[in-house]
Amino acid sequence: MSTLNFRRNTNNFVSGSYDKLIIIWQVYSNNQWYCQQKLNGHSNWILCLLLNNNDDLIISESEDNTIKFWIKQNQWVCQQTITYHTGIVFSLSLNDQQSKVISFSDDYQILLDRKWNVIQKIKVDKYGLRLCFINDNQFIFQSFCQEQMQIYEMDNKTKQYRRMNEITIKCGSNFDHYSFPQQYVKSKCLLVNKNGKSVNLMRKKENGDFIIEKSIEFDDQRIYGQLGQDREYLITWDNKSKEIQIRKCKER
Template structure:
């Protein structure tokens, strides 16, 4: 390979590297090119001795002159490259902002579409022939993500049902708990569910024979657990108990208690986790609502706000990151709290009229918000109130189901198609189905 070929190859590589900076480097390109042309280039393969005679002598450069030229090139190119980098950063920021705005726009479209699809009047109608008689106390019901399986407590036991063609068929009876079971939570990413009875939490797994078996027991609480929630990744469990504590459980090889919050001075009644998974709200019989936030650095949960209420309640729920609802006991109003954008503190903004028919609200029937239907499920006294949130963020009760007794427990399916309940008066597990008029 001759000198001209080597120089051409190097020139092509230089052109390739500097293509993005061409408009900025016109003034310095000739200097770089000249500098490269003056360098003594060594062929890749040894050149035969008789060939050396025909190669003209190359100009020799002194080391100081090479340094001088190199420094001049660097001084010219460096600010140009920095300018290009700054422009590229600014461009990337603008693109990212546009992407975020587009995502928010798409989310708003989805919310608006969901509301438009579900803005017509609706009722949940009882499927009368599909009820299951149960005289024993049923303090919790859970429905899995595809509505194919249902769990229901029966005093200290758990009944497992197959839900097919809107009929419940019992397939298993679980008897590991020694106290009345108060909470049931299906996992969505794996074939597991969580139950609590007394101060004990049990993690259940499905074996190869499609039978539920106990895989781990957690015994840190000293008395009844009233509320239990899990994060979306299903590696954190949060539990609130009559022992006045909130415990955080971390999934490692096994579940372990990683932190305990002791700011409540009476029974912890309700818990809810926000969409971003970095805040938990709790309510207790000490007439306090706690706002608990996870620190970004050490991942520890810290109480960042305490809200005093006149009457304690058992139910609260994050509608979104900036808004949550709270149902005080014996009140025919539900409170709506919103976060102040400046100080990040929550305060009560609205009171929504809800039916009760009884001066107590009793526990174990958590609030739910079904985003797909913009629908809040709020048990209060003798009633289960089904409340729609409209585009103006107003909460309007669409249906109130009166059970004639304060002992009502249940859950709505994730898609909002079914509401399953047990109440003391009927002593039945009842199924109601969504019907849009």
């Protein structure tokens, strides 16, 4: 298994794996998990899955260079496949309104899709594994093992995104792993940024600046984790300690 997402409104979860399959899992009365449906559409292993807020859309990305949109009817079916990337797609993010998705691939391109047609291509000069929307007009891109995080904002006149600023963050490594997507929690103005061996917890201020509140240093770059659904706990696993570690967020 390479990626897993719990659905918000139902008692099941979605997994993607190296066997090229996406599986919908459901729990029954005996507290056992069973395969409800297998989605077989990608020709290589699954790297990332996104679920929308209504739990009726799954967006998947794969090492086959494609992004697929799956919708819920009687069963889950593939509604659309995007093939604009010419390299492996590593990262996906949905905006607040659930109307746009951004993706990054090792073809050094960021694609922005609206319902789900490509509306902008951004060529970058550095490879990266992570990006995420902050709001409908702003997103973050993390270059590979660089101690700078780039901020892109929409130009009000052209309605196109362009790079506006860079923020210095910690990395601690010259290699990284695609696991642990960036995560922004709007209610707490909190950005969780994994970069190399560091997990940087950053707060967005009222003036739009980001400040690092805490950097957690690990001994290995292979770190998996995210904030829990209640946004109170950060859950991580790293390849060095082989431990699941749970940290509680303390509000200032």
